[in-house]
Amino acid sequence: MAAPAAAHDAPLNYFLHAAGPATAPTMALGWALTALSMSVIVVVALLLVIAIARRRRRVEDGSSFAKSEAGAMRWVYVGTGISSVLLIVTLVYTLVTLDSVAAPQRAPSLTLTVTAYDWWWKVDYGDSDGGPAFATANEIHIPVGEPVKIVLKSADVVHAFWVPQLAGKTQTIPGQTNEQWIEADAPGTYRGQCSQFCGAQHAHMAFEVVAQERGAFDAWRGGQAKPAMPRADGAADALASHGRQLFQDRCAGCHTVRGTDARGAQAPDLTHLDSRRLIAAGAMTNTPEHQLDWIRHAQRIKPDSLMPSIVLSEGDAAALSAYLATLH
Amino acid sequence: MADMTTSSSPAAPQLERTLPRGRVERGSAAEAQLRELWETPPGWRGWLSTVDHKRIGMRYLVTAFVFLILGGVEALIMRVQLAQPNATVLTPEQYNQLFTMHGVTMIFLYALPVLSGFSNYLWPLILGARDMAFPRLNAFSYWVFLFAAIFLYASFPLGEAPDAGWFNYVPLSGLRYDTGPNIDVYALGMVLLGISTTVGAVNFVVTLLRMRAPGMSLDRVPVLVWGTMTASCGNLAAVPSVSLAFLMLWMDRRIGTHFFDVANGGRALLWQHLFWIFAHPWVYVVVLPAMGIVSDALPVFCRRPLVGYGPVAFSTIATMLIGFVVWIHHMFATGLPALALSFFGAASMAIAIPSAIATFAWIATIWLGSPVFRVPFYFFAGFVLLFVIGGVSGVMTAAVPFDWQLTDTYFVVAHLHYVLLGINVFPVIGGVYFWFPKFTGRMMSERIGKLAFWVMFIGFNVAFFPMHIAGLLGMPRRIYTYAPDMGWSTVNLITSAGSFVLALGILIFLCDLCYSLRHGVVAGDNPWDAGTLEWSTTSPPPPYNFAVVPTVASRHPLWEGRVEEDARNGTRSSLAEGFMLDHGREALGTTALEARPDVILKMPEDSYTPFVLSVFAALLFAGLALLAWWWVAAMLAGCAISIIVWLWPERGLIQREPRRVHDAGG
Numbered sequence: 001m002a003a004p005a006a007a008h009d010a011p012l013n014y015f016l017h018a019a020g021p022a023t024a025p026t027m028a029l030g031w032a033l034t035a036l037s038m039s040v041i042v043v044v045a046l047l048l049v050i051a052i053a054r055r056r057r058r059v060e061d062g063s064s065f066a067k068s069e070a071g072a073m074r075w076v077y078v079g080t081g082i083s084s085v086l087l088i089v090t091l092v093y094t095l096v097t098l099d100s101v102a103a104p105q106r107a108p109s110l111t112l113t114v115t116a117y118d119w120w121w122k123v124d125y126g127d128s129d130g131g132p133a134f135a136t137a138n139e140i141h142i143p144v145g146e147p148v149k150i151v152l153k154s155a156d157v158v159h160a161f162w163v164p165q166l167a168g169k170t171q172t173i174p175g176q177t178n179e180q181w182i183e184a185d186a187p188g189t190y191r192g193q194c195s196q197f198c199g200a201q202h203a204h205m206a207f208e209v210v211a212q213e214r215g216a217f218d219a220w221r222g223g224q225a226k227p228a229m230p231r232a233d234g235a236a237d238a239l240a241s242h243g244r245q246l247f248q249d250r251c252a253g254c255h256t257v258r259g260t261d262a263r264g265a266q267a268p269d270l271t272h273l274d275s276r277r278l279i280a281a282g283a284m285t286n287t288p289e290h291q292l293d294w295i296r297h298a299q300r301i302k303p304d305s306l307m308p309s310i311v312l313s314e315g316d317a318a319a320l321s322a323y324l325a326t327l328h
Numbered sequence: 329m330a331d332m333t334t335s336s337s338p339a340a341p342q343l344e345r346t347l348p349r350g351r352v353e354r355g356s357a358a359e360a361q362l363r364e365l366w367e368t369p370p371g372w373r374g375w376l377s378t379v380d381h382k383r384i385g386m387r388y389l390v391t392a393f394v395f396l397i398l399g400g401v402e403a404l405i406m407r408v409q410l411a412q413p414n415a416t417v418l419t420p421e422q423y424n425q426l427f428t429m430h431g432v433t434m435i436f437l438y439a440l441p442v443l444s445g446f447s448n449y450l451w452p453l454i455l456g457a458r459d460m461a462f463p464r465l466n467a468f469s470y471w472v473f474l475f476a477a478i479f480l481y482a483s484f485p486l487g488e489a490p491d492a493g494w495f496n497y498v499p500l501s502g503l504r505y506d507t508g509p510n511i512d513v514y515a516l517g518m519v520l521l522g523i524s525t526t527v528g529a530v531n532f533v534v535t536l537l538r539m540r541a542p543g544m545s546l547d548r549v550p551v552l553v554w555g556t557m558t559a560s561c562g563n564l565a566a567v568p569s570v571s572l573a574f575l576m577l578w579m580d581r582r583i584g585t586h587f588f589d590v591a592n593g594g595r596a597l598l599w600q601h602l603f604w605i606f607a608h609p610w611v612y613v614v615v616l617p618a619m620g621i622v623s624d625a626l627p628v629f630c631r632r633p634l635v636g637y638g639p640v641a642f643s644t645i646a647t648m649l650i651g652f653v654v655w656i657h658h659m660f661a662t663g664l665p666a667l668a669l670s671f672f673g674a675a676s677m678a679i680a681i682p683s684a685i686a687t688f689a690w691i692a693t694i695w696l697g698s699p700v701f702r703v704p705f706y707f708f709a710g711f712v713l714l715f716v717i718g719g720v721s722g723v724m725t726a727a728v729p730f731d732w733q734l735t736d737t738y739f740v741v742a743h744l745h746y747v748l749l750g751i752n753v754f755p756v757i758g759g760v761y762f763w764f765p766k767f768t769g770r771m772m773s774e775r776i777g778k779l780a781f782w783v784m785f786i787g788f789n790v791a792f793f794p795m796h797i798a799g800l801l802g803m804p805r806r807i808y809t810y811a812p813d814m815g816w817s818t819v820n821l822i823t824s825a826g827s828f829v830l831a832l833g834i835l836i837f838l839c840d841l842c843y844s845l846r847h848g849v850v851a852g853d854n855p856w857d858a859g860t861l862e863w864s865t866t867s868p869p870p871p872y873n874f875a876v877v878p879t880v881a882s883r884h885p886l887w888e889g890r891v892e893e894d895a896r897n898g899t900r901s902s903l904a905e906g907f908m909l910d911h912g913r914e915a916l917g918t919t920a921l922e923a924r925p926d927v928i929l930k931m932p933e934d935s936y937t938p939f940v941l942s943v944f945a946a947l948l949f950a951g952l953a954l955l956a957w958w959w960v961a962a963m964l965a966g967c968a969i970s971i972i973v974w975l976w977p978e979r980g981l982i983q984r985e986p987r988r989v990h991d992a993g994g
Contacts, residue, residue, distance in 0.1 A: 010815025012802020079688030168732020178663030
């Protein structure tokens with residue numbers, strides 16, 4: 001089960017919320033820079049206002065100009081000197097911060113591969129750490145308090161992976177592999193968003209990172225690794241069975257449900273769709289109504305996305321919905 | 329038509345001539361003869377064939393302002409869409425074309441051309457010359473700019489405007505993900521525009537080095553000259569990178585190469601490098617001349633020379649040089665090694681130091697001067713504050729780990745608008761108020777101008793300051809809409825409201841401009857009591873600029889005797905008496921460093937060739953866009969013929985050494 005969403009007014013607010021060591025030092029740096037910048041602005045504004053408003057002897061037209069003076073250059077020397085000192089201090093602090101966030105203090109305990117697609121996120125858990133390997137989409141789970149390495153790829157154009165309350169952003173570039181790390185200090189759900197313009201639905205390419213205690217994470221991972229297993233359950237089973245057939249006919253060309261014949265590779269893996277909090281790359285919460293809305297009106301919700309709007313009769317819609325409800 | 333050669337046999341032109349000094353009084357027969365030599369005839373013939381830098385400069389200014397308005401309208405439409413969450417005013421594709429064209433228009437079709445306009449009009453006047461070094465090339469660079477702009481905009485009514493951002497990253501802008509003609513239009517249009525920028529830069533550099541008035545050594549030229557010269561050198565080095573990048577992209581799309589084509593061994597990141605190696609220096613190109621405008625005009629309204637002329641000139645060059653080694657700061661999030669990022673981050677912070685030099689020079693000039701509260705002063709004082717705000721937000725983005733959060737959010741949008749509007753638009757409008765009397769002979773309105781300033785200043789800050797906050801709240805760039813629960817709704821509404829106030833301010837300014845053209849108070853030669861050479865001519869200046877070549881002895885020839893620091897050795901500039909060059913269209917060439925008279929430059933007559941060549945060039949690029957190869961070959965032939973006609977040797981253009989020259993004093 002997904003952890004409840006973090007109750008922040010602005011889920012991408014990294015200026016006030018740093019939930020892990022990959023970005024906490026950066027947040028402090030940001031405050032320092034902001035304070036410094038605001039001070040500089042205030043000082044310069046004051047100097048300007050005083051320079052403009054201060055009382056001075058009036059100079060008549062045509063007469064001698066204001067006396068030239070040796071003190072004039074002192075303005076430039078002192079101002080530039082102070083600015084340079086502040087800049088050097090800022091630079092040193094910046095480089096120290098860079099050093100502390102560029103790589104984790106200890107080796108990552110988990111490595112995932114995130115492949116960015118137009119306009120969703122494929123998440124591959126490998127088995128290098130001994131855990132089970134599987135693919136999912138748009139919702140990433142990590143264990144609390146452990147550094148996680150994210151290998152970043154792109155299937156099409158340049159995107160960028162960004163979960164601001166856990167880390168800075170890194171582009172996903174086709175033809176090369178980038179990587180970054182994230183770590184969460186406490187359980188919670190952290191929102192992410194694509195942050196490199198990638199075409200028509202760049203605005204609707206979000207994801208969530210759910211941090212859980214180790215035990216809960218292992219349980220989640222074990223559940224995700226299993227193939228889909230429909231429940232044996234009387235009357236509902238017939239409708240769901242019809243829905244499963246519909247899925248095979250209409251959806252399996254693009255989507256995968258492990259444990260069935262649906263092995264499409266161009267769209268999110270839906271094996272455990274019911275376990276996710278959001279659908280359509282963060283566009284909507286995952287309810288049966290929203291699922292049907294998405295299936296039938298995808299082009300209205302995300303125009304030009306690669307999910308077509310699929311025409312379904314009411315009976316078919318009910319069947320498909322019943323089938324999807326079994327994908328927990 | 330005056331005899332173009334000195335008295336000699338047609339076979340062997342005389343290469344030396346005595347260079348007499350003298351006076352040409354206003355209204356005299358000699359002056360009338362000069363006017364007839366240099367004047368462009370009226371009507372459409374003159375319009376197409378003029379090589380007068382003042383008319384070309386004016387065209388650049390007017391055209392640039394047209395694109396400022398177009399780009400502004402594009403922005404306002406976007407702000408309507410973004411004022412509320414989940415708005416449906418625009419489809420995603422429409423929004424993407426609008427934000428792309430807004431960037432392209434403002435950065436390429438407004439920001440540089442407006443400064444080219446000022447520099448084109450003013451340089452010969454402030455340098456004491458009769459025209460730019462290459463008048464026909466000057467005309468050509470304007471026509472190519474105009475045709476490239478039309479080429480880019482022709483796609484809009486077809487709904488096929490470029491839509492992958494002004495930065496146009498591959499693979500999104502490659503053939504696979506953007507099949508339409510949009511990107512081809514962008515790529516070819518940029519290569520065409522690059523021709524204009526390059527020849528314009530060449531013209532500025534050569535004019536500076538060869539056509540200053542005698543005595544105007546490099547340490548006496550106005551700061552606008554330092555700014556434009558630095559920017560021109562920057563252009564010469566940087567524009568080839570972007571022209572190459574766009575050419576390679578077009579070839580990938582239409583010829584079958586694979587420079588950026590990942591599936592066939594190309595590298596997507598290569599585009600980002602080539603683009604930003606150009607685009608970062610470019611942003612300094614579009615602000616350094618404007619800073620020069622402030623450095624020259626602000627002192628007039630402080631009734632004293634600029635504090636720290638030398639350091640300010642040095643800081644101009646330092647900014648441009650450092651500007652060539654910071655491009656990676658647009659790419660901090662691309663996965664490059666942290667060590668490499670550190671160097672570029674350090675350079676990106678270091679570039680603030682020359683900016684500090686200039687900022688304190690301006691503040692000191694105001695502090696130690698006696699401010700005159702006329703409209704230009706308001707814009708220049710406002711500029712200083714906006715410059716500093718834009719500068720500090722830039723230092724924040726130079727901090728590599730913090731930039732990993734800030735980049736591609738609205739924080740950067742706020743930063744770039746503070747630097748681009750603050751350092752380009754505000755000085756430009758101040759510059760328009762300042763030089764309007766010189767260009768047109770009339771003053772603009774003080775009351776309306778001050779109103780325009782306040783509305784613009786308030787509107788600008790209400791629009792763009794909240795964008796810093798939106799960025800810190802995580803709002804990414806280039807999204808056509810956002811959900812109501814992201815926390816961005818309020819700041820976006822405020823920004824949208826402010827943007828309309830800013831637009832109103834610009835409208836007020838434009839109304840003042842149009843009104844003053846007809847009804848402004850008549851201005852004399854020097855209504856502001858300024859000190860540089862352009863204010864010694866009539867308003868507007870005569871077609872020949874200077875009846876005799878002035879000799880210059882200080883930075884402020886018109887302030888001599890009134891500024892203590894200049895009266896060191898008592899030599900004075902000579903404006904009313906100087907070298908007489910009246911055997912046809914002639915100008916004086918001087919040496920590069922100390923401006924000693926060197927050669928008599930025979931200047932070309934008005935000519936249709938620049939216009940014709942630019943038409944052929946534009947049609948050639950249209951042919952490339954349509955992949956019409958026979959047409960391309962025909963247009964190439966047209967270009968070749970035009971170039972041959974242009975360069976065909978003319979006896980009348982043979983340059984002459986002055987045999988005896990009286991040096992300027994000092």
